Amino acid sequence: MGFSLTGTHVIFFIAAVIVAGTVSGVFIAVTIDVTSSLSDRAQRVQEQLDTDFTIINDPNMIPRSGEYYLFYLKNIGGAKLLTTNQTFQVFINGELISVSDYYFSDTSIAVGGVTNLLVKTTIAAGDHILRIVGPQAITEVFIFTE
Amino acid sequence: MGFSTIASAAILGVAVLMAAEIITSDLLPKIESVNESYDDMKGRLRDQLQTDISILDVTRSLNGVNYDFTISVQNTGSVTLNTEDFIVLINGTGYLFTCSHTYLHPQVIGFFEVVDVAGDGEKRMKIITNNGVADYYTYVL
Numbered sequence: 001m002g003f004s005l006t007g008t009h010v011i012f013f014i015a016a017v018i019v020a021g022t023v024s025g026v027f028i029a030v031t032i033d034v035t036s037s038l039s040d041r042a043q044r045v046q047e048q049l050d051t052d053f054t055i056i057n058d059p060n061m062i063p064r065s066g067e068y069y070l071f072y073l074k075n076i077g078g079a080k081l082l083t084t085n086q087t088f089q090v091f092i093n094g095e096l097i098s099v100s101d102y103y104f105s106d107t108s109i110a111v112g113g114v115t116n117l118l119v120k121t122t123i124a125a126g127d128h129i130l131r132i133v134g135p136q137a138i139t140e141v142f143i144f145t146e
Numbered sequence: 147m148g149f150s151t152i153a154s155a156a157i158l159g160v161a162v163l164m165a166a167e168i169i170t171s172d173l174l175p176k177i178e179s180v181n182e183s184y185d186d187m188k189g190r191l192r193d194q195l196q197t198d199i200s201i202l203d204v205t206r207s208l209n210g211v212n213y214d215f216t217i218s219v220q221n222t223g224s225v226t227l228n229t230e231d232f233i234v235l236i237n238g239t240g241y242l243f244t245c246s247h248t249y250l251h252p253q254v255i256g257f258f259e260v261v262d263v264a265g266d267g268e269k270r271m272k273i274i275t276n277n278g279v280a281d282y283y284t285y286v287l
Contacts (some may be wrong), residue, residue: 013150020154024161031165042176049183052190054278061238061270072233072240076194076278078186088231112231112276125260 048136052077055130056114059140062144071080071130071142073143080107082135083115091131092121159213194277198223201273201283202255209262216281217258219273221250234260235271 056072057063063070075081083104090097097119105116117132123146130142158186204216220228229245258273268274269285 009150013153016150016154016156020157024157027158027161028164028168031168035168039172039176042173042180046180047174049187051246055272056233056235056278056280057268057274058235058238058272058282061235063237063239070239072235074274074278075232076185076190076276078190113226114233116183140287 002146026063044136045088046137047079050077050079051081051134051136051138053132053138054131054133054140055083055117057142057144059142059144068120069123071117071119071133072112073104073117074107075111076096080108080110087118087135089112089133090117091129091133092119093128094131097121098099101129148248189275193225194279196224197227197275197277197279198281199250199273199275199281201229201271201281204269204271204283204285206285212262212264213266214259214261215263215269215271215285217271217273218255218259219250219258219281220255221252223279224252226251229256229258229273232258233274234258235272235274236260236263236266238270 053075054074054075056074073083084107085099085103088104090102100118103118105118106113107116119130125146127143127145130144132140132142198221200220200222202220204218207214207216209235227250229247229250232243232245234241234243241252241260242264243260245259249252250256261263263269266287268287271283272280272282273286274280
């Protein structure tokens with residue numbers, strides 16, 4: 001009788017510790033997941049805040065280099081900008097330019113730096129809209145006349 | 147029974163402390179970085195709003211069969227500008243230049259020299275500062 005009472009207490013104790021341990025484990029695992037997601041999100045927000053660029057061409061006179069139109073892209077953000085046709089997408093008058101039809105003269109530009117964006121396309125005379133979507137979906141719209 | 151409650155509470159307490167440590171060591175520095183980036187962005191926007199330039203005059207001189215241009219630019223804003231980050235476009239094309247001032251303070255006039263520009267006739271000039279603010283000037287013969 002005494003041992004069965006002690007045994008019951010021991011069983012309850014072990015069960016309580018196991019339940020507490022399980023709850024703790026789940027709690028810590030969820031905390032790690034949530035913290036990791038929030039960390040990633042904060043990193044993306046930081047990149048968004050640091051990214052900014054602009055097209056500095058004269059809208060009345062877009063230079064050409066052979067069959068390519070030449071646009072000057074300036075990094076006015078707070079961090080180095082990767083300029084490849086994987087990190088940037090180019091639209092002219094709403095149409096996406098194929099990856100093989102545009103390229104940058106530099107793979108990255110420092111803060112304040114300028115790179116050349118060369119776009120191969122056929123543009124009729126008149127007003128056109130160039131839209132460039134960069135990292136973190138930062139967008140720049142440039143209206144020019146051919 | 148009482149002891150199992152104490153033991154469970156101890157285990158849960160340790161778990162809460164561990165969770166707090168994970169949050170403070172991982173998340174708080176990231177929040178601080180985001181805050182710093184936000185402050186930097188506000189600083190850049192403030193500088194942009196306070197930046198302004200004005201092209202006062204352009205003179206031309208003959209250089210063989212081409213021309214050299216001297217562009218007078220005044221800083222009409224309230225922020226000192228680093229002219230090494232400026233861009234000069236003549237008829238839409240970028241040109242290398244030298245400037246009389248490395249730093250253009252407010253109300254100071256700097257002289258931008260662009261040499262060996264081909265072609266006669268009207269020239270449309272655009273000068274862009276380091277933060278994208280620009281001014282235009284049309285040089286007419």
